[in-house]
Amino acid sequence: MDIFTLQELKDLSSDQFDDINELVENLVHKKILSRIERGKYCRLNFRDEKVIGTRLVEDGAVAYWSALNLHGLIEQFPNTIFIQTTKVKPQKVVFGVNYQFVKITRSKRTGIIKEGYGNHSYAITDVEKTIVDCFDLPQYSGGYAELIRAFNSETFSAEKMIEYSKAVNNLAAIKRMGYLAGLLDKKDLKPFIRFAKNQLTQTYNTLNPLGSEEGKYYAEWKLKLNISETEIIDIINKQY
Numbered sequence: 001m002d003i004f005t006l007q008e009l010k011d012l013s014s015d016q017f018d019d020i021n022e023l024v025e026n027l028v029h030k031k032i033l034s035r036i037e038r039g040k041y042c043r044l045n046f047r048d049e050k051v052i053g054t055r056l057v058e059d060g061a062v063a064y065w066s067a068l069n070l071h072g073l074i075e076q077f078p079n080t081i082f083i084q085t086t087k088v089k090p091q092k093v094v095f096g097v098n099y100q101f102v103k104i105t106r107s108k109r110t111g112i113i114k115e116g117y118g119n120h121s122y123a124i125t126d127v128e129k130t131i132v133d134c135f136d137l138p139q140y141s142g143g144y145a146e147l148i149r150a151f152n153s154e155t156f157s158a159e160k161m162i163e164y165s166k167a168v169n170n171l172a173a174i175k176r177m178g179y180l181a182g183l184l185d186k187k188d189l190k191p192f193i194r195f196a197k198n199q200l201t202q203t204y205n206t207l208n209p210l211g212s213e214e215g216k217y218y219a220e221w222k223l224k225l226n227i228s229e230t231e232i233i234d235i236i237n238k239q240y
Contacts, residue, residue, distance in 0.1 A: 001119050003042040003055055036094055049081050049097045050115075054122040056092065057085045057101055061112045061123035064102065064140035067130040070115075073150035074142060082140055084109075084125065084133065102140055108133075110167045111160065128160035135173040144208045144227075145235045151177070152184050152236045158191040165195070172205040179207065179221040183229060184236070197221075 001008070010020055024041060027033040033041045036052060046052075050070070054060040063084035068074045080098045086109055089101040111129025114121050125133060131151060134141035141147040165174050178196025181189040206215060206224045215226035227235075 002046040003036075003048075003051060003119060004040075005055075006039045006041070009041075034095070037092070047095055048120060048122075049095075049099075050122045050124070051120055052094060052097070053081045053083045053099050056094070056099060057083060057087050057089045059087065059109065059123075060085045060101070061109075061125055063125045063130065063133055064137065065134075065142040067125050068134065068142065068146075068150050070124060071127050071130060071154075073127070073130070073154055074146050076142055076146060078142060100140075102137065108136075108168050111164050126160070127154060128156050129164045131156065132161065132164040132168050132173070132177075135177050136168045136170045138210055144210050145238075148180065148232060148235050149238075151180055152186075155188045156186075156192075158189050158195075161189065161192045162195045165192075171199055171201065171203075172209065174199050175205060175221050175223055176207055176209075179218070179223055180232070183232060 006021065006024060009024065013020060024033060028035050028041070031044055034044050034046070035041055037056065040055060042052065050062050054062060060083045062070065062081065064082040065078040066082045069077050080100050083099055083101050084104055085101050086104060086106050087101070088103055091101065092099050111126045112123050113126045115124050116122055134147050138144055138147060161177070165177070174196045178193050181193050200222050202222065204217065204222050204224050206213060206226045208227050211226045213224070213226065215224040216228070218225050
């Protein structure tokens, strides 16, 4: 195994060692193993940050900006690995890599797939869940312009978008995605647009929750357009 917990090693060894803790610490001292954190170890040269990140917390999954990049939706690579979890865990640096843990409620934990194989596998939110999560918590998406470009660049399953939107239960995020899907003429998301319109209330929200409060009111979607349609088109046409 390239990465393991002390308990996993104990289970595999069937208690044939008197003090497995001392044995493992000795291997760390001899630079055969590396300690990730208390009770978690890996081979000396194992540094897959995706696998390590998801093993740092019980139900961790690569998500948000990190998942956008891994799914090929954006080119920018974050300096931080974002891990979604239902547990509380403070930000942590392991082997020079910064990990940020984003706590969600258990009802939001859906749309998770496995990538990799065997001991090198890791959990990650699928493409649709990654998009919904980023609109839910855009501060972890790498910037709203990047998120709009990512939303425009991919074809999505409307059924999954609806399912995950119901689980996340963020009406403002649903409205923003519905409006953008219509503006960008995303034919794959027509059922989602109908779903989003059925959720509308009389409350207005800004299109960009990270932007200013100034903007034109757009009654059809109950949004305040603090990013104009012209600016949105400019964003998706901008090349890096």
